[in-house]
Amino acid sequence: MSQLTRTVGRAFLGGLAAGGTIAAIGAVRRSKWAADLERVNHKGDTVSLAEGPGVTVGATAASVLGANSPAYAVAAATTGLTSGAVGLYDDMADTKGEKAKGFKGHVGALLKGRVSAGLVKIFGISAAGIASAALVDLANGELTDERRSLARRVWNVGVGGGVIAGAANVINLFDLRPGRALKVVTIASAPLSRPPGPKSRRHTAAGGANTALAVSAAAGAAMGEDLEGKTMLGDGGANALGALLGLSYIARTGMIGRHVALAGVAALIAASEKVSFTKVIAETPVLRELDELGRTKS
Template identity: 80%
Template sequence: MSQLTRAAGRAFLGGLAAGGTIAAISAVRRSKWSKDLERVNHRGDTVSLAEGPGVTIGATAAAVAGAASPAYAAAAAATGLATGALGLYDDMADTKGEKAKGFKGHLSALLKGRVSAGLVKIVGISATGLASSALVDTVSDRRPEGRWARLWNIGVGGGVIAGAANLLNLFDLRPGRALKVASAVAAPLSRPAGPKARSTASSGANTALAVSAAAAAAMGDDLEGKTMLGDCGANAVGALLGLSYIARTGPVGRHVALVGIAALIAASERVSFTQVIADTPVLRELDEMGRNKA
């Protein structure tokens, strides 16, 4: 494939992700469910969660279009749409007064005999991550030898996808923050795969490219405090980045990512990411960049 053809293909995927995101957000905001997707943010302003379904649709469509195999296309579709739908279910539970938040909150609710929407989401996203990881494994040319080694590798890959979905959601607390984090992670993952890369690397690169373009399309309104990702968008975008990562890396990379993700999620139960960002000058400047301060 020539460089010109590759560049044209990447431009098409970026346009599909961005255009699909903008069109989907607009359609959701005009729908009969638009009022149900309104929330009050940390400043007391009303924002729309329409961005979540919009980014999910735009990024997933381009990730599927950029897949190099039917199995990876199925993994991308399942990862984006299933995690997005589960996140939307959790978003809508907020409207009905769902109070359980965080792992401790979901566990406490379960001990009281109540299955929280968040727990349903966690279990569903975990199952989706495992299924998507298994699909990637079927078309990988560098699978670990031995049945148990392969199963373990699939499990770690599923953990990366599910963990990334959860982790990105923890950053969706201020305008533009989660999209900036997603864009920063997607940048190295979206680089074109080299000739010696694993067979799934090009699909992974296109998935990250789709996330970058969808995030860029939604960034303006998010920074202005008009829309936000919500659980729907944050879970889908995070999961797609996790999928991109496992498509480009082997067992060692997967283990490193899973340990890092697990450590950050565990830390979030005790430490406020917002406070850490506020107390760190460089992170604070990056976090506030482009944000509407009026």
């Protein structure tokens, strides 16, 4: 395949992700569910959660189209749609007064005999992550490689699933101010969207690069209205974009890379239980300037 053909193909995927996102957001905002997707943001303004389903549709569709194997296409669809769906379910529960927040809150609710929407989301994304990691390893021939022990193959799938689920959670942690999560997604997508070299030993690397490209394009399409405070990702959009980024990462890396990433996302999630990311950003000049860049001033 020539360089020109690859460039045109990637441009088409990016356009599909962006166009699909914009079209889906518009369709949801015109639907009969539009009122149910309104919520109040940190400033007291009413915003629409239509952005969540929009970026889920746009990014997932382009990721599936950009897959270079049937197994990876199924993995992309499973990751994006499941994460977006259970995240949206959690969003809807939140508007109806769901009280359980954070991992401790969800566990506490379970100990009281109640399955919170957040716990449904955690299990849903985790299951999708494990299934998708297994499909990635199947496409790369690693899941059936008898030179590795069964325990090692299963463990690697579990770590990959953890990276996907952890990435979904991390992006959601940043969705507390207009544009913040989308900026994090855009920055994280940049290195992952770079096409793999000809010596890449992972068959799914090209599909992973296209997934990151799709995520970046969908985020860019949604950025304007998010920064203006008209729409927001919600759990649905943040989880879908984060999970797809996690999928892109494991599609391009091996066992060591997966363990490093899992340690990183676990550390961020643990830190979020003790430290306010919003406070850290506000107290760090460079991060504060980047965070406020393009945001509509009140």
